[in-house]
Amino acid sequence: MTITLGIPSKGRLKDKTIETLAGAGITVEPAANARSYRTSVTGFDGLEVLLLSASEIARELRDGAIDFGVTGEDLIRESIPSPGRAVEIVARLGFGHADVVVAVPDSWVDVETMDDLGDVAGAFRARHGRRLRIATKYWRLTQSHFTRLHGIQSYRIVESLGATEGAPAAGSADVIVDITSTGSTLKANHLKVLNDEPILRSEACLVKSKSRRRSDAEELLVGDFSGRFGGMAPGA
Ligand SMILES: Nc1ncnc2c1ncn2[C@@H]1O[C@H](COP(=O)(O)OP(=O)(O)OP(=O)(O)O)[C@@H](O)[C@H]1O
């Protein structure tokens, strides 16, 4: 009988995830070969570790294909329609910090808040003959922030899968929603973050799937595994 944990196979969360597991007494061995997505683990009997990309981990948790995963909260909230129903954040891990923010061109001197941006969005069509365009890969977070939280209805999301910060200068969007940590990419692209709270303050989290069907014995293992991370700050 085993339970499964998905960890990032690459990227900025990988090394710290392995360190965090080591801190909980769980050693992840390097994969047998670079293309393998399974690896062996010592320090927790019955735990199987799968190496996946950060965004795949969020989807696998949603679908109940793995019991636990380590990934960014931004990817959890973006990939899962009702996160509270499908998953539980067991612990916030204290690395991979980044904010999902709304940024506008520096030259928009009258726009400092979402209220200001709402005014711009409302007048945009009359002034420019089209709706305000927002470049992002965070569709769900953007819609929820603009429409549900701030009541802004008039905008269009332009999907961006890379170099989002370049979209306003390239003329493919007016403003952006993206992740930032040091702020240097925004600065280099002459964009400024609005003064309101960010859409999300994200960090790496240990997340449990609630969608996965488990036997009683597996539930016990799941409880033991969560308990190893009990000292860390839990999430919503
Ligand atoms: N400066 C940053 N830029 C982008 N993501 C960051 C940054 N700092 C932390 N993160 C977090 O890292 C996670 C994405 O990691 P990374 O970009 O390494 O993944 P990836 O391997 O490219 O994943 P995928 O292929 O699934 O997109 C996100 O949860 C994000 O919040």
Ligand SMILES: O=P(O)(O)OC[C@H]1O[C@H](OP(=O)(O)OP(=O)(O)O)[C@H](O)[C@@H]1O
């Ligand atoms: O605020 P900063 O410290 O400048 O970081 C933010 C930037 O870093 C990431 O891009 P990255 O170039 O790492 O590539 P990625 O989009 O493939 O992750 C992210 O998409 C932002 O563009």
